[in-house]
Amino acid sequence: MSEPQQFQPKIVAFACNWCSYAGADNAGVNRIQYSPQFRIIKTMCSGRVSPAHILKAFELGADGVLVSGCHFGDCHYLFGNYRAVEQFEKAKRLVRLLGLEEERLRLEWVSAAEGVRWAKLINEFVDQITRLGPSPLSRNGRK
Amino acid sequence: MELDSVAKGTNVLDCLECGKCTSNCPVSRFDRTFSPRSTISTFLEASAEDLMRDDRLWRCLTCGMCSVRCPVDVRYSEFTRRLRILATRDGREPTCSHGGALQSLMKIMTAPALQQNRMEWVRGDLKVAERGEVLYFVGCLPYFDAFFSNLGIDTLGIARSAVKLLNKMNITPVLLKNERCCGHDLYWTGSVEHVKQLATHNVQAIREAGAKMVVFTCAECYRTFKLDYPVLVGPLGFEVAHLSEYLAPQLDALGQLQVPAKRVVTYQDPCRLGRHLGVYDAPRVVLRALQGLELREMTKHGETAVCCGTSAWMSCDRHSKAIQTARLTSARSVGADLMVTSCPKCYIHFTCAMKSQDFPEEAKIEVRDLSTVVAEGV
Numbered sequence: 001m002s003e004p005q006q007f008q009p010k011i012v013a014f015a016c017n018w019c020s021y022a023g024a025d026n027a028g029v030n031r032i033q034y035s036p037q038f039r040i041i042k043t044m045c046s047g048r049v050s051p052a053h054i055l056k057a058f059e060l061g062a063d064g065v066l067v068s069g070c071h072f073g074d075c076h077y078l079f080g081n082y083r084a085v086e087q088f089e090k091a092k093r094l095v096r097l098l099g100l101e102e103e104r105l106r107l108e109w110v111s112a113a114e115g116v117r118w119a120k121l122i123n124e125f126v127d128q129i130t131r132l133g134p135s136p137l138s139r140n141g142r143k
Numbered sequence: 144m145e146l147d148s149v150a151k152g153t154n155v156l157d158c159l160e161c162g163k164c165t166s167n168c169p170v171s172r173f174d175r176t177f178s179p180r181s182t183i184s185t186f187l188e189a190s191a192e193d194l195m196r197d198d199r200l201w202r203c204l205t206c207g208m209c210s211v212r213c214p215v216d217v218r219y220s221e222f223t224r225r226l227r228i229l230a231t232r233d234g235r236e237p238t239c240s241h242g243g244a245l246q247s248l249m250k251i252m253t254a255p256a257l258q259q260n261r262m263e264w265v266r267g268d269l270k271v272a273e274r275g276e277v278l279y280f281v282g283c284l285p286y287f288d289a290f291f292s293n294l295g296i297d298t299l300g301i302a303r304s305a306v307k308l309l310n311k312m313n314i315t316p317v318l319l320k321n322e323r324c325c326g327h328d329l330y331w332t333g334s335v336e337h338v339k340q341l342a343t344h345n346v347q348a349i350r351e352a353g354a355k356m357v358v359f360t361c362a363e364c365y366r367t368f369k370l371d372y373p374v375l376v377g378p379l380g381f382e383v384a385h386l387s388e389y390l391a392p393q394l395d396a397l398g399q400l401q402v403p404a405k406r407v408v409t410y411q412d413p414c415r416l417g418r419h420l421g422v423y424d425a426p427r428v429v430l431r432a433l434q435g436l437e438l439r440e441m442t443k444h445g446e447t448a449v450c451c452g453t454s455a456w457m458s459c460d461r462h463s464k465a466i467q468t469a470r471l472t473s474a475r476s477v478g479a480d481l482m483v484t485s486c487p488k489c490y491i492h493f494t495c496a497m498k499s500q501d502f503p504e505e506a507k508i509e510v511r512d513l514s515t516v517v518a519e520g521v
Contacts, residue, residue: 050241050242050244051241051242051244051290052239052241052242052243052244052247053242055244055247055248055251056243056247058247058251059247059250059251090289090290090293093289094244094248094286094289094290096260097259097260097261097285097286097289098248098251098252098257098259098260099257099258099259099260099261136254136256136257136258137251137254137256137257
């Protein structure tokens, strides 16, 4: 008897090249175990992630979207993360209007040395999305 | 074979190549490489594949200005739309503004399981219902508000004004909790399947609400419901009207209309309401009923009104800005201090254009939707 199919969330994580992606790299280099249910999209800066990218991820069936960049004051481009907050807030308003749970969208700051934090964040987010269930836009949610 | 279906019913085979379309076209006035005449010429030379690879296919505003002067009535906008269907099927995409965010929103709304949260703007003393004879189709105003409010654009003000006006006429309009985009922009960029899904959902929801009349504040939604939905999903089973058309015959029900302060206004005919649907008088009847409002017409108005420069959230470029600047300059030149229009998209595009840092100060003018102007006057 096979187990009933467990919901495996599809998560898109936008990670900036200098901090968050390097942090994920750090997690890998240190062999930290964490959930594989995500796809990283590397961007030069978290400020580059616009509502268009976030909505496209949901449109194509992502159950959750994570945007991650440098901590305030540490941004490689000085103020990119402030731009990221503006873009994120706009995307959040749109996602809310669409009726998707706000917890499906998340913004975090992870530095290059925070591999442990990155792993913990991903695990947390995967657990959260698993509890929410499939997005109504995903293949699972459409049936 | 498919090229035959593009030509059929659009009269492109009758084209005389006289060039009146190109001389009339608002895009070709500023973009000399764009020419409706030469586009048809290329098509007739059996080079349609070249057309579909050319990004100029997406520059057409489909505003219908070319057809105003066409001696053989070529339906160039429809011709362009059909070419775009083939181009989309072939994997081509327009250059979308805002990275394609608005297009994603429309496509997301085709998901059957989606349960939107779009009624929070109904507040205060606005009265709305879940069932009834008159339905107000809000369109994407809540999404535009979320997207553009940082530019000082108040699209939800349009929705509230419309409900306020209907309430003033002792009508409690039905609002749909899970209304979907009408699909206009997808329709004009070649994604017909998505539009069919949206149309099916919307028409079913409206029927279930028991509505006999659907009122619109968006010219594009109205055009899509009136002309395109019957083709896509069959007879609607209810009537459709733009708010201005709905108000014009029964202005008495609104009582005395008076604007707070005397204003000189000019009216911008949206191409979807004007050339596409032939509605020119109703908005003007409503505006003239407002005491203290002086209506002055721009040189090009009615059938010859120039488009707001951007269509379907794509190809928003320096040519669009040039069209917008010229149009707003026209509005200023008649001495108006306010431009009124009947389409939220016109309102958004003009207001956005004026936010540009290099926009000339002498061409700036306040732009507002008809519904907010009238609601302020009741």
